[in-house]
Amino acid sequence: MSEERRWARMVDRRAVNRGDVRREALLAALDELLREQSLGEVNVAEISRRAGVTRSAFYFYFENKPMAALALMSDLYEASSEATDWLVKAEGEPAERIRRVVTALFDSVDRAPHTYRALLEASAASERVRELYQEGRAEFAEMVADMIRTERAAGRAIDGPDASALARVLLDVNDHAVERHATGAGPDREDHIDALTHLWTLSLYGSNR
Structure with missing residues (x-):
């Protein structure tokens, strides 16, 4: 297992599938927002909107913002x-x-x-x-x-x-x-x-x- 997939299995709420488009979109949106704001200033609704998915999709993968930030690492x-x-x-x-x-x-x-x-x-x-x-x-x-x-x-x-x-x-x-x-x-x-x-x-x- 690659280090990336191993890390993802530690921090995601669901089993991680290679090429999961929604998950990657959420992380890309979070990464983009963190270039503009602190983690505390970012909100889940904006992450989801930029990713083009529902708010519930965010919570399908990540327990909260801190866990999503950890996934970015x-x-x-x-x-x-x-x-x-x-x-x-x-x-x-x-x-x-x-x-x-x-x-x-x-x-x-x-x-x-x-x-x-x-x-x-x-x-x-x-x-x-x-x-x-x-x-x-x-x-x-x-x-x-x-x-x-x-x-x-x-x-x-x-x-x-x-x-x-x-x-x-x-x-x-x-x-x-x-x-x-x-x-x-x-x-x-x-x-x-x-x-x-x-x-x-x-x-x-x-x-x-």
């Missing part, structure tokens, strides 16, 4: 999954590999910052969105933790805190950095990437190599 989820795969393969020089991963995350947000900002709103508004987001994040964290254990056992990574705890904290730092970037706060993009690469490399390998 399939591209970011896929990018995060791909970036995690690059990281855990542990191929090449550590700093180069980590920079590639961090850059990919920033790229995914830069492609659609309005949807990431909507996710932040959705997470604040919906406990279910927070739960689903954390489920996906916990999966990534355990993959990173397994990589840390493997690298330590091979003598490439330094000893340090519990691997699972370290992975979660480093992902927390990533989340905070990406959030600040999406909202226009914090350092410039390249400085942010430099700092995150430095932090990850030192934390895992003990040097900025």
Whole structure:
């Protein structure tokens, strides 16, 4: 199953069929509106009108606006999954590999910052969105933790805190950095990437190599 379909199965009320025209129209309409308004300002009636479907069709697929906003994040989820795969393969020089991963995350947000900002709103508004987001994040964290254990056992990574705890904290730092970037706060993009690469490399390998 593709990452996109896997994500959709997590957030949709119904089984997702490839090429479902009404669902895609609803998400396209929501994406369009989020370029103009915040998630709180968008209303379901306008989403449905722009999609050319009834209001009841929206609720056929999505429990509420926050869940629909989460469905829009399939591209970011896929990018995060791909970036995690690059990281855990542990191929090449550590700093180069980590920079590639961090850059990919920033790229995914830069492609659609309005949807990431909507996710932040959705997470604040919906406990279910927070739960689903954390489920996906916990999966990534355990993959990173397994990589840390493997690298330590091979003598490439330094000893340090519990691997699972370290992975979660480093992902927390990533989340905070990406959030600040999406909202226009914090350092410039390249400085942010430099700092995150430095932090990850030192934390895992003990040097900025």
